[in-house]
Amino acid sequence: MPAGAPSRLTAAKDGISAMRAAAARPASQLRRAQALAGYGFIAPSFALYLVFVLAPVVVTFILSFTYYDPMAGSRWVGFDNFLRFFTEDRSLQIFWNTLRFTLFAVTGNICVGMGLALALDRAMPATLLYFFRLAFFLPVIIAAAFVSIVWGFFYGDDLGVINYYLSRIGVSPVHWLTSSRNAMASIVVMDVWKNAGFFMVIFIAALQGVPKPLTEAAIMDGASYWRRFFKIVLPWISPVVFFAIVYASIGALQVYESIWILTRGGPGDATRSMSIYIVEEAFDNFEIGYAASVAVVMTIVILIITALQMLASRHWVRA
Numbered sequence: 001m002p003a004g005a006p007s008r009l010t011a012a013k014d015g016i017s018a019m020r021a022a023a024a025r026p027a028s029q030l031r032r033a034q035a036l037a038g039y040g041f042i043a044p045s046f047a048l049y050l051v052f053v054l055a056p057v058v059v060t061f062i063l064s065f066t067y068y069d070p071m072a073g074s075r076w077v078g079f080d081n082f083l084r085f086f087t088e089d090r091s092l093q094i095f096w097n098t099l100r101f102t103l104f105a106v107t108g109n110i111c112v113g114m115g116l117a118l119a120l121d122r123a124m125p126a127t128l129l130y131f132f133r134l135a136f137f138l139p140v141i142i143a144a145a146f147v148s149i150v151w152g153f154f155y156g157d158d159l160g161v162i163n164y165y166l167s168r169i170g171v172s173p174v175h176w177l178t179s180s181r182n183a184m185a186s187i188v189v190m191d192v193w194k195n196a197g198f199f200m201v202i203f204i205a206a207l208q209g210v211p212k213p214l215t216e217a218a219i220m221d222g223a224s225y226w227r228r229f230f231k232i233v234l235p236w237i238s239p240v241v242f243f244a245i246v247y248a249s250i251g252a253l254q255v256y257e258s259i260w261i262l263t264r265g266g267p268g269d270a271t272r273s274m275s276i277y278i279v280e281e282a283f284d285n286f287e288i289g290y291a292a293s294v295a296v297v298m299t300i301v302i303l304i305i306t307a308l309q310m311l312a313s314r315h316w317v318r319a
Helices: 005-063 080-087 089-120 126-141 144-155 161-168 183-207 212-220 225-253 257-263 274-284 288-313
Strands: 066-069 073-076
Touching (some): 005 066, 005 288, 080 089, 089 183, 089 274, 089 288, 126 183, 144 161, 183 225, 225 288, 274 288
């Protein structure tokens, strides 16, 4: 190696390192500027989430352990509010009402939505297909308050549409909303009528993703329609069915508008839900600490039911 070669090699390496550092510096500055811009874009949304979602959750959780009086302030009562909820007969009945409504509403929505999807998942003129889809989906986009008002006219004891036609065929009028025996079932029927179309659309999309070769091979093997459904179609769309069950359960556990407009939670407490109970205790009776504890209980119930559904899904949901 000629004299001076090592020094030239070292100088070349130093030059390359300097060039790499110079090239890396603008790239690093660019990444930093992009990160700052990204944080700037999400900052307003995060601030709104912090103020209107996260902060109320934290405050509600703290209030659930207090007796809060808007005039005299608050005092710490520990778990007394929760003990009151789980020991009073009225609150336990309301808790049972909510679970009962959830069970029947979710079952009805999923089953009716699946039935409508199977009925429409067949060859038919496009105009007729779109008409049926629109007809069944239309109640979903109507406000729940308006639907409840209309169904209130249907369910009326004296001037209700349903009782009018029952009287025309010689059947005695039914107390749809004023009888503790019929009120909850009447609300569930209205809820299924309004929401089943939403699940129908979801299930139709899932059914269209089932591979045709599988069903055609089953037909060639002589499998009946329902055997194909339970052995091929349902396992294939099981992730969508699981999503629909979880989604419907969370919504049903928080039911408020339809029950409040139709029955105000009556007769008595026959249809009162936990959401109605929270509002009444907080803003009618000013038991804000107790209402917060009921809200915490409802949140925990939603989390527990969702967790149980996820655990159960391991046994029937196709991966």
